[in-house]
Amino acid sequence: MRALMPDEKASTVMLYTSTMLIRGDIILRENMRVSIWPRTQGVPNFIHLFNVNIIQIAGATPKTYARSETFVPTPSVIGFHLAPPAQEPLDYDSSEVNRKMEPVHALAGSFEIKAKLRISTATDFSASLDVMNSPWISLYEADISNPYFQQLHVSVPMLLVRPNHILINL
Secondary structure (H helix, E strand, O other): OOOOOOOEEEEEEEEEOOOEEEEEEEEEEOOOOHHHHHHOOOOOOEEEEEEEEEEEOOOOOOEEEEEEEEEEEHHHOOEEEEOOOOOOOOOOOOOOOOEEEEEEEEEEOOEEEEEEEEEEOOOOHHHHHHOOOOOOEEEEEEEEEOOOOOOOEEEEEEEEEOHHHOEEEO
């Protein structure tokens, strides 16, 4: 990994694509919240990671790789979170009225996600999804697994996903 500038920090993150789980260190400005970084302006076309471990789940047997540096095409990322045990504050105000947590089961490629989605109590689930115009949505209390890689089980307080690349089941 390169030397950090005084205003930078390194954080370990996990990225999900339709066929891979990627864990590595990302370098961001010290004042950035890593867990919501993909939502911010200026996210590059490639996410630059250091000290990378990759599990490719696109065949009969998962294949693992270790690399010192990797560039992941940002549009291919369908899930993003801080690697446990690191945590940051959640991205909502728990005192906000007219909101509830709805249990969901999401499919992101071959990854299964059991989580909660925060939606309005004033509309039904379908209408709540239709008015979400963000390229990333948050899932909370997420348990992530993959039937093709039984050893994989990740639990995180918050996960960002691209709603146009996942299936959401109630």
